[in-house]
Amino acid sequence: xxxxxxxxxxxxxxxxxxxxxxxxxxxxxxxxxxxxxxxxxxxxxxxxxxxxxxxxxxxxxxxxxxxxxxxxxxxxxxxxxxxxxxxxxxxxxxxxxxxxxxxxxxxxxxxxxxxxxxxxxxxxxxxxxx
Numbered sequence: 001x002x003x004x005x006x007x008x009x010x011x012x013x014x015x016x017x018x019x020x021x022x023x024x025x026x027x028x029x030x031x032x033x034x035x036x037x038x039x040x041x042x043x044x045x046x047x048x049x050x051x052x053x054x055x056x057x058x059x060x061x062x063x064x065x066x067x068x069x070x071x072x073x074x075x076x077x078x079x080x081x082x083x084x085x086x087x088x089x090x091x092x093x094x095x096x097x098x099x100x101x102x103x104x105x106x107x108x109x110x111x112x113x114x115x116x117x118x119x120x121x122x123x124x125x126x127x128x129x130x
Contacts, residue, residue: 021045 022028027042038046 022039022042022045024042027039028046029037031037
């Protein structure tokens with residue numbers, strides 16, 4: 001069993017070495033006209049990095065749009081909340097004015113009733129005297 005495990009581990013180590021990996025210090029050489037020369041492994045590695053970079057840029061763009069839409073939704077909700085609060089304050093003021101007017105009307109009806117009774121009493125006393 002030990003031999004089998006040892007052979008398996010050796011195979012894993014050597015198989016790992018068989019995969020090509022790019023050494024960016026030696027695999028990429030600058031040319032005189034501002035371009036670069038890549039080894040085969042580095043060419044694949046740089047291609048993978050460029051592809052990953054495009055994917056990440058699109059993900060960042062999508063996430064930025066999502067955040068922008070979230071902020072817009074929050075601002076719209078805040079506007080609706082503010083509108084609701086303004087409407088409720090206006091309705092509360094209107095109810096207070098209606099209650100105040102009702103109270104004034106009750107006092108006015110009481111005063112007119114009292115005046116009517118006093119006027120009727122005065123007229124009755126004038127009729128009795130004659």
